[in-house]
Amino acid sequence: MQLQRKKISRLGILWFSFLLMSLAVCGCGGNGQTQQQENKSVEEEAGTKEPAFSTESEALTVLFLDVGQGSSALVHQKDSWMLIDGGDREYSAYVVSFLKQQGVKRLDYVVVSHYDSDHLSGVVGVLNALECDQVLAPPDLGSDTKIFASFEKACEEKGIVPLNPKLGETFSFADSSFRVVSPAAYEYEDSNSNSLGIRLEYGDNSFLICGDCTEESEQDLLYQKVDLKSDVFAANHHGSRYSNSEEFLQAVAPEAVVVSCGIGNSYGHPDASVLLNIQKLGADLYRTDLQGVITAVSDGTQITFEQEPSMDYRSGTELREAGETGSAKEQTPETEAEGAENEEQKANGQGPELELYDDDVRSYGSGEQEYVLNTNTKKFHLPTCSGVQSIKEENRSSQTDRASILQQGYAPCQRCNP
Ligand SMILES: [Zn+2]
Ligand SMILES: [Zn+2]
Known part of the structure; x- marks a missing residue:
C-alpha cells in the first residue's frame, strides 16, 4: 500500500507535481524525493481537477479505450503517438474518431498484438484513416481471415512493411521506450499465445500490455526470466482465466490492473479467479466494461489515474447473469457534458455500436x-x-x-x- 501511494496517485495530482517539477527544472534545484514530499502537501490541498491530457505536457499518457469486448490503447507523449490494438469492427469508426478527437494526425507506431478481430479490426480502420510510420506485429502464421487480408492491404497501400520484433528488442518513443516482452518465440499454434507484448517505460514508471497472451505463453516468459515487473498491467486476454496465472501476476507485481472487456460478455471476462488474484496482490482495479475509457498519466515518477479504482469485483459471468450488458458509458455518463457528448456521438453515428456482439446474436x-x-x-x-x-x-x-x-x-x- 505504501508503494502504491508513493507511485500511483489519483485525480488531478499530477498537474501540480508537474508544475512543481517544471519549476525545479527551471532552477529551483533540489532532489526528486524532496520535491515529491513538497508536492504531496500541495496536492492534498488541491481540489481542482485539471484535464488529464494536454499536448504541451511532457507526461506519458496511456488511454485504455472502451471498445467493448476487445482491446485498444492509445499512448501519447509530446508529439508522439502509438496505438496498441484497435478493438473489433463495431468499434473501428469509434476508435478512428477518438484518435482524431485527440488530435492524432500521424502515429509513430501501431502495435498489433495478434490477428484476432477484437484487436485487429480497428487497426485496419486507423491505418486507412491516418498516417503511420511503423507497424509492429507478429509474423503471418497462416492468418487467412478477411480482416487479416484487409490489414495486409492497408499496410501495402501505405507502403508499410510490418516489423516482427523479437523478444528483448527495444524501441524509443518520445522520452520513453518500450521493449518486446512476449512471446518467447512466435511458434505457438494458438494465435493468442503468439501475442506481441510490450513493456512501456518512462522514468521509474512502466506499463505492461500483452494482448491475449495465454498461460502457456506466460509460463514460457517466466521460464525465460523475462523482466515483467510493471506498475500498470493490462490484464491478459480481457481477464480470462486461461491467462493471468497467479505466478505471472506475482512476477508483474502491478500496482494497478486494467481490464479491457465488454460488460457482461459471453466469455465471462473478467474471470472471478483472476479478479480475486488481483485483489490478493493489493493492486487497484480498473475496468473498461464498467468505467469506460481509463486514463493513466505518468510523469516518470508517479502514475495518476483519472478514474477512481473500481470497487466492483463482479466477474463477466456475474454481470451477465445480473442482466448487465451494453456500455457503461451509455448507462451512467459520468458528467452531464459527457452524456451530451455521447448523445452527439450517437447522433453522428460515431458512438460505439452496442450489444451486438456476435455471441449475443448467435x-x-x-x-x-x-x-x-x-x-x-x-x-x-x-x-x-x-x-x-x-x-x-x-x-x-x-x-x-x-x-x-x-x-x-x-x-x-x-x-x-x-
Ligand atoms: Zn482478445
Ligand atoms: Zn485473441
Missing part, C-alpha cells in the same frame, strides 16, 4: 452443431475455422454439445467464436 442451436476440439490447447472451434487445419491429428477430436465442451474446460477460439 443462437447456439439444439446441439446439432459440430465443434472441433484441440485436446492439447483445450480450445474448441467451428469446423470452418482456419485454426482447425493446424491442429495435429492426435490432438483433434469433435463433439456437438457446447455446454458439455465448456464444462470440460475448453475455451472458445477467439477467431471463430464457436
